[in-house]
Amino acid sequence: MNEWDAYRIRIPKPGERESGVSTLEEIYHVVHPPEARRILELGKISAGIVYDESRLNVTRTHVAWLSANRWGPGSIYGTVEFTFPWLPLIAGRRFYWVEAITTYNPPAYRILATDKDVSNLTFLKPYDPSVDKGPLRERNGSWYWDHEDTSEFLIDRDLDLSECVNFQGTAHRRDRCRMHGRQCRELETPHYTTGGRMLSFIISHDIHCIDHVFKSRVPPGIDRPLSYEFSNGISGIWFAFTVHKDARFSGDVTNRKSSKAIVKGALALHGADQEDAARQLTRMLKNEETFLSALQEVVNDHFGISGWTYS
Ligand SMILES: [Zn+2]
Numbered sequence: 001m002n003e004w005d006a007y008r009i010r011i012p013k014p015g016e017r018e019s020g021v022s023t024l025e026e027i028y029h030v031v032h033p034p035e036a037r038r039i040l041e042l043g044k045i046s047a048g049i050v051y052d053e054s055r056l057n058v059t060r061t062h063v064a065w066l067s068a069n070r071w072g073p074g075s076i077y078g079t080v081e082f083t084f085p086w087l088p089l090i091a092g093r094r095f096y097w098v099e100a101i102t103t104y105n106p107p108a109y110r111i112l113a114t115d116k117d118v119s120n121l122t123f124l125k126p127y128d129p130s131v132d133k134g135p136l137r138e139r140n141g142s143w144y145w146d147h148e149d150t151s152e153f154l155i156d157r158d159l160d161l162s163e164c165v166n167f168q169g170t171a172h173r174r175d176r177c178r179m180h181g182r183q184c185r186e187l188e189t190p191h192y193t194t195g196g197r198m199l200s201f202i203i204s205h206d207i208h209c210i211d212h213v214f215k216s217r218v219p220p221g222i223d224r225p226l227s228y229e230f231s232n233g234i235s236g237i238w239f240a241f242t243v244h245k246d247a248r249f250s251g252d253v254t255n256r257k258s259s260k261a262i263v264k265g266a267l268a269l270h271g272a273d274q275e276d277a278a279r280q281l282t283r284m285l286k287n288e289e290t291f292l293s294a295l296q297e298v299v300n301d302h303f304g305i306s307g308w309t310y311s
Contacts, residue, residue, distance in 0.1 A: 004097055004127065004134025007109050009146045011139050024136070024143035027066040027089065027153060029082040030170060032179060032186060033194060033273065036080035037201055043209035045082065045159040054110065055099050055123045056154070063112070063154040068145050074171035076178045079186045079194040082159075083166035086143060089113070089155060096124035097134065098154065108150035109135045116156060161209040166217055168229040169195030169236070195229065196236020200278075201271025203302045204264050211303060225307045226299075234310065237295070240275060241266070242288050249291065251284035259285055259294040267298070 012018035029045055039045050047062035056063070066084065067077075075081070090113045098110040111127060118124055129138040135146035145151055169191040177184035186194070202210060217227035224231070241247050253259055262284055269278035285291050292310050299308050 002097070002125065002132070002134070003100055004109065004132065007100065007107075007135035007146050007149055008133045009135055009137060009144060011137055011144050020146060020148040021144050022068075022147045024068055024086050024145045026083050026165070027068045027086055027151075028070065029064065029066050029084070029159070030075045030077040031080050031082075032078040032184075033080060033197060035078070036082075036198060037271075039082070039161070040198075040202060040207050040210060041205070043161050045161075047156060047158050050154075053101065056112075056121075059121060061112075061118075061121070061156055063156050064159050066153045066155065068151045068153070069147060070170075071173065074173035076173050076176050078177075078179070079170055079172045079189055079191070080198055081166075081168055081170040082161070082164050084159060084163055085165055088163060089159075093155075095127040095129060095136070096121075097127040098124060101150075104150055106149045108152050109146070110152045110154060111136055112154045112156065114156045162212070164210065164213055166229060167198070167210050167213045168232065169193065169198060190236075192232050192236040192239070194236070195233030196238075196240060197271055197273065199230070199233035199271075200237060200267035203298060204268035204271055206302070208302075215303065225305050226303065234299075237267070237270070238292075238310070240270060241279065241282050241291060244275075244279065246276065246279055248283060249285045249287045252286055253284050254286045254290050256294070256297070259290050260297055263291060263294040263298055 009021045010018050012021060045064050047064045049060060049062055050056040093113040093115050096112040096114065096118060098112050101108040112124065127134060129136045135149060135151065137144045171191045172186045172189060174187050177187065214226045214230040217229060218224055219228060253262060262281055266278040266281040269281065282291055296308065296310050300306050
């Protein structure tokens, strides 16, 4: 009897759908905005020691946490989502069953993927996804996972953002936060609002470690230089600076250079969650058109392109 037996999945036959089972192609690291800003500044997700009730919390093992789950009601981990492709992350690694946390609802199963010698950690059980019948299975190069429970994959290395394939704001679960409980300030924040704040931070701080994601994730047939997720974030910026009840333009600045500087400064404040101060700054601009054309130039400058327009 293995602990993973309770999470056993059946691999679907060709053309068949198996309830509770999905193919595994991408996994996600979700955090709150302050942590996301640190990750963007560092250009990587740093592996850290384990603090919670895990069997690993008495070890010096440093891990990065990822999950394959995306929950309809929103995430309990935060509002900013970094996406990584599964296969490159686990290349050359062996799997170990760590534990199941049954006090979570739904329960969480934790699997470590490592290329290190962990034989001193005797509580880890080697888990071979092509043989063992638990919540993670592999057959003929295809991977499957149990999506009815909470998947938690632990990778014992830093994850460089050059490996990241998508980045966006995501909805928080409204009634629960793993980090901050009911005190979490992000419970009600729409995904485009967070996406807008993150874009503001990236652009105003000249952070380029995630640019490739916005440039490469453009859907086929779409005549736009940047991704759908980028447009979503821009709609958050547009909303905050032009639609919000406190948004207005009452100044006389129309000069191109000055308006770009004002917009970049406002984005820096917005990216630091100082939305009111950010709007105060853009009031110096003459009108919405001045704001949007400056934003357009600031975005094109950041990506070294000329074809992005806000409309
Ligand atoms: Zn939260």
